[in-house]
Structure formats: C-alpha cells, structure tokens
Amino acid sequence: MTAVRAPRVSFDVSDPRLLADPFPTYEQLRRTGAVLSNGPGQWVVPGYREVAALLKDQRLTKTLPEQYYRFTVGDPELSGFLSGQNLGQRNRLASRVLVSSFSPGLVRRLGERMTSLVDDLLEPVLATGRMDLVADLALPFPLMVICDLLGVPAADRSLLWPHAAQLVRAFSDVAFGNDRDIDEAVRSLRWLREYLGDLVENGPAGDNLLTRMATTESDGQRLRREEIVDNAITVFYAGFETSMGMITNGMVALLEHPDQLARLRTGTAGTATAIEEMLRYEAPIQVTMRSPLEPVEVADRVIRPGRVLYLLVGSANRDPEQFDEPDRFDVGRRPNQHLSFGAGVYHCLGAALARAEGVAVFDRLLGRTRAIELDGEPVRRPRFNFRTYDQVPLAVRPA
Ligand code: HEM
Numbered sequence: 001m002t003a004v005r006a007p008r009v010s011f012d013v014s015d016p017r018l019l020a021d022p023f024p025t026y027e028q029l030r031r032t033g034a035v036l037s038n039g040p041g042q043w044v045v046p047g048y049r050e051v052a053a054l055l056k057d058q059r060l061t062k063t064l065p066e067q068y069y070r071f072t073v074g075d076p077e078l079s080g081f082l083s084g085q086n087l088g089q090r091n092r093l094a095s096r097v098l099v100s101s102f103s104p105g106l107v108r109r110l111g112e113r114m115t116s117l118v119d120d121l122l123e124p125v126l127a128t129g130r131m132d133l134v135a136d137l138a139l140p141f142p143l144m145v146i147c148d149l150l151g152v153p154a155a156d157r158s159l160l161w162p163h164a165a166q167l168v169r170a171f172s173d174v175a176f177g178n179d180r181d182i183d184e185a186v187r188s189l190r191w192l193r194e195y196l197g198d199l200v201e202n203g204p205a206g207d208n209l210l211t212r213m214a215t216t217e218s219d220g221q222r223l224r225r226e227e228i229v230d231n232a233i234t235v236f237y238a239g240f241e242t243s244m245g246m247i248t249n250g251m252v253a254l255l256e257h258p259d260q261l262a263r264l265r266t267g268t269a270g271t272a273t274a275i276e277e278m279l280r281y282e283a284p285i286q287v288t289m290r291s292p293l294e295p296v297e298v299a300d301r302v303i304r305p306g307r308v309l310y311l312l313v314g315s316a317n318r319d320p321e322q323f324d325e326p327d328r329f330d331v332g333r334r335p336n337q338h339l340s341f342g343a344g345v346y347h348c349l350g351a352a353l354a355r356a357e358g359v360a361v362f363d364r365l366l367g368r369t370r371a372i373e374l375d376g377e378p379v380r381r382p383r384f385n386f387r388t389y390d391q392v393p394l395a396v397r398p399a
Contacts (some may be wrong), residue, residue, distance in 0.1 A: 006034040011044050011310070013384035020380065022286065023327065026315035034299030038310065041394035043303055046312045048319035048339070050298055054311055057342035065306050068291075073170075078186050081230065082171060093218050094227045098235075099349065107352050109207070110148055114360035118130040119143050122368055126398045130375060133251055133392035134244070137365070142243035142357060149239075150232055151208030152199065160195065160236070163188035167237045168386055170184070192236070196229045209235065239350045243357050244285025245388035246275070250358065251365075252378050252392060253281055253329050260331045265366055274331035275358035280338035283331050284389050286314035288342060313339045314387070371397040 009029060012018065018025050029036060029046035036044045045051055054060060069079035121141060125131040139161070140187030147157045200210055213228045223231070254261040263269040290309045295302050303309060317338045318326040341348035348354070365372070376393035 006035050009036045009038055009044060011036075011038050016382070019382050019384060020089050022384070023318055024313060025287075026312060026318060029312070030315060030319060035301050035303070036310075041307045042310065043298070043301075043307060044310045044312060045122075045298065046315040048316040048322035050067055050121065051311045051313060051316035052339060052343060054290060054296075054298065055288075055339065055342055055346070057296065058345065059294050059296050060292050060309070062288075062290060062346055064289055064291050064308055066241060068308055073182060075186050078182065078189060081189055081233070084141075085195055092230055093221055094223055096218040097213055097216045097223050098231050100218070101216055102349050103210050103212070104352075106149070106207065106209070106212070107356070108352065109361075110145060111356040113148065114141075114145065114356060115364060115387040117141060118360050118364040119368075122364060125396060126368060129396055129398070131394050131396060133394055134389060134393075137361065138244045138251075138388075138392075139240075141247070141361060142240040145243075145353065145357060146236060146239050147261065150196075150199075150235065151204055151206065151210045151211050153204065155196055156195075160192070161240070163191050164236045164240065167192070167233070168241050169383070171237070177256070189233070190264050192233050193226075196232045197225060198307050200232075211315050235350070239354070241386045241388060242284045242350075243354050245282075245386060246279060246354060246358055247377075248389040248392055249282035249284065249387065250275070250278030250362070251372075251394075252389065253278060254331075255374055257329045261331055261372075264362070269332040271359050271362050271366075272355070273334065273336075274362065275355055276336045276338065277329065277331050277333045278358070279340040280317045280323070280333070280336055282387060283314045283317055283338070283340040284387055285340065285342075286385050287312050288346075300390070369396045370399050 009032060011025075011029070026046055027046065032049055034045070034050050036046070043324045045054060066079075066083060069083045073079040073082060118137070118141060121137050125136055131137065143157055143161050144154075145152065147160070152160060166181065166185050166188035169181055181392060196210075199213060203210060205211060210228065210232060213223055213231055216222070254264070258276075260269075264271065265385055266275055287310050290307050290311060292303050292309070295304050298309070316322070317340065320326050322337070323333075341351040341354075373395050374393065375395040376387050378393070379391040381388050381390045
C-alpha cells in the first residue's frame with residue numbers, strides 16, 4: 001500500500017498579507033486538512049477539535065527538541081532559556097512554586113488596584129482629547145500590573161520593558177527561523193537575570209510574586225535564586241505584550257464594529273463577555289508549539305517524537321465547526337470556549353489577571369468617555385505571534 005502524502009502548505013509567517021490578515025489563510029488551511037506538512041519535521045494544525053485535544057494531551061511537551069533551538073536560535077544561553085521556559089517539563093518544583101505563588105489573594109489585591117491605575121493613565125488623555133492607545137494605556141498598564149505583581153519598584157519599570165520586549169521579539173521570531181536580534185536578546189536576557197537576581201536578594205519585602213517564590217516550599221524544597229529569576233522573566237515576558245494585544249486588538253475590533261461598541265455603551269452586553277469575544281476574535285497568541293514525547297495520532301497521521309507541531313490557536317478560534325458565524329464579532333457571544341489562554345497543563349497562569357485587566361480598561365475607557373474614534377490609521381505590528389498594534393491613534397470625548 002502506498003502511503004497517502006500529507007497535504008503540504010507553505011505557511012510563510014513573514015508574508016505581509018498573512019501578517020495583515022491571517023484569517024483567509026487559516027480558512028484555506030482548515031479546508032485543506034487537519035494536519036498539514038510545513039517542511040521537514042514540521043506540522044501545522046489549524047482546526048479547533050485537533051488544537052483543543054493536542055493542547056490537553058500530556059503525550060506532548062512544550063519543550064521542543066534541543067536541535068530545534070540550536071538551529072533556530074544558535075546561541076546556547078538564549079536557547080537554554082527559551083527551551084526551559086516551559087517550566088512544567090524542565091523543573092517540576094519551579095512550576096509548582098510558580099503556580100501556588102499565583103494565589104487568588106494576590107490576583108484579587110492587584111485587581112482592586114487596577115481601576116485606579118487605569119484612571120491615572122486616562123487623566124492626561126481626557127484633558128487633551130487625544131491618545132495613542134498603545135503608548136498611553138495598552139503598554140504601560142499591563143507593565144505596571146506585572147511590576148506590581150513581581151515587586152519591581154515603580155521607578156524601574158521603564159528600564160525593564162525594552163528588555164522584556166526584546167525577549168518577546170526573539171521568542172516569536174526564532175520560532176520561525178528568523179534570527180534577527182539574537183545578540184540583542186542575549187544581552188537583554190543577561191540584563192534581566194542580573195536585575196531580577198539583585199531584586200531577589202535586596203528587593204522590597206511584602207506580598208509579591210518574588211517573595212512568594214522565595215519562601216514557598218514544595219515537598220520541603222525551595223527554589224534556587226536562578227530558578228526564581230527565570231520564573232520571573234517568564235512571567236514578565238508572557239504577561240505584558242499579550243495583555244497589550246488583548247487591549248489593542250479588542251479596541252480596534254470595537255471601532256470597526258460600531259454596533260457592538262454601542263451594545264457595550266448601553267449595557268446590553270457585559271464587559272466580561274465582550275473581553276472573551278475580543279480574545280477569541282483576534283487572539284494575542286496566534287500559535288503555540290508542541291513536540292510529541294511518543295508517537296501521537298493526529299487525524300489520519302502519526303506524528304513522531306522530535307517533530308514540531310504548530311497549533312494554530314488563532315485559526316481554531318475561527319473554526320465554524322465550533323463557533324456559529326466565527327468571523328462575526330459578537331460581544332455577547334455565548335458559549336465562547338476560545339483557546340486564547342491555551343488549555344491543559346500549560347493553561348495560562350495569568351488568565352484571571354488578564355481578564356481583570358481587560359474589564360478594568362474597557363469599563364473605565366468607555367465609562368469615562370462619550371465617544372471614541374480613530375484619529376488616523378492604526379499601525380499593526382508586523383509579527384505573526386504576540387499579535388498586536390504598534391500605534392492606535394484615538395480621539396476621545398470625555399463623558
Ligand atoms: C490577554 C492576555 C494573555 C494571553 C492571551 C495569554 C496567553 C497565554 C497562553 C496561550 C499560554 C499557554 C501557551 C502554551 O500553551 O503554549 C500562556 C501561558 C502563560 N501565561 Fe499567559 N496570557 C496572557 C496574560 C498573561 C499574564 C497577565 C500573565 C502573568 C502575569 C501570564 C503568564 C503566563 C505564564 C507564566 C504562562 C506559562 C508560561 C510557560 O509555562 O512557559 N499570561 N499564556
């Protein structure tokens with residue numbers, strides 16, 4: 001019997017058309033097959049059913065084969081960090097301590113401060129009637145929240161974010177073989193390790209994630225300083241450009257759908273439900289990767305260990321097999337089982353925090369304005385993953 005060849009696709013994440021609007025390509029991929037070959041050892045999975053099942057499948061790991069990072073990143077220091085960034089496989093203790101340090105109490109305390117953080121950022125904007133959503137709110141707000149969470153002094157925030165942004169860039173680029181900025185990313189990793197290492201030893205006491213990680217025990221063991229630091233860097237880079245994407249993608253979607261914006265303003269749809277739709281409609285994390293630890297069947301294929309699977313979360317979220325009229329932006333959509341925070345053991349640790357951030361931003365922004373309009377073309381960030389905008393100029397009329 002001759003084996004049936006898998007459909008081949010050319011999934012070029014540097015194609016400007018794909019970056020501008022990936023959804024027609026996703027539709028084509030879903031029509032082509034459940035698992036598609038994308039070059040040697042690489043498979044693309046575009047459909048909801050398969051992506052959801054694979055995210056939850058414990059036979060897959062987020063630690064991609066070492067040679068994958070060696071080829072894509074090259075630099076051993078950065079490869080070591082990126083391949084170990086899945087703390088579950090690399091270090092169970094690190095992962096358990098991180099999970100228990102993210103206590104509901106800590107998240108609730110931060111949630112209570114969010115409204116006043118957003119209000120402070122909105123003050124100058126309401127006075128001038130103009131804003132760049134990115135520079136004035138979508139970037140500084142999640143950054144403040146994450147610095148609060150970690151216990152980073154307010155004055156140091158602006159020092160940290162360019163380094164964290166550099167890591168995000170490296171992480172999303174190298175995944176696709178683009179080795180731009182590797183040297184910069186290595187420098188940023190060293191800077192963050194030094195800064196946070198110092199903070200672990202000499203930083204402020206009090207209830208924050210760093211102090212919790214330093215004092216939490218699991219099976220009588222505590223984390224070493226380097227593990228606390230790498231955990232902190234992971235939280236930092238996992239949690240601010242993603243939230244920024246939720247805020248910018250969500251706001252632009254609302255402005256492109258004035259009827260949906262009106263539903264929020266009149267209260268016929270609730271903010272929390274709308275946030276879920278923003279996350280589904282344009283997921284900040286469009287793709288996440290996995291590698292099988294043993295042979296795994298996906299649809300009619302067996303994917304062997306050492307291979308890399310690209311799980312297209314952004315495409316799964318628009319799958320008509322799962323969502324009615326998936327291309328319709330509906331702020332009252334229910335049910336809405338999107339996959340934007342992942343699923344299974346790697347489900348986003350910051351999901352509750354991110355949702356609270358979304359509610360605080362949109363409640364305050366809409367509550368304190370009568371009208372919001374685009375004041376120029378939004379500028380999309382030309383990157384496939386960590387999908388967001390670089391600029392969203394807005395004109396706002398205070399309430
Ligand atoms: C809208 C905002 C956010 C989105 C869309 C998002 C999305 C995700 C996704 C999809 C994953 C799982 C990746 C995978 O399965 O491979 C993840 C993991 C994670 N997220 Fe989030 N996230 C957001 C905000 C946050 C925030 C605010 C924090 C922290 C304060 C955070 C911390 C983490 C951490 C620590 C992990 C685990 C990383 C790892 O094990 O490598 N996230 N997130």
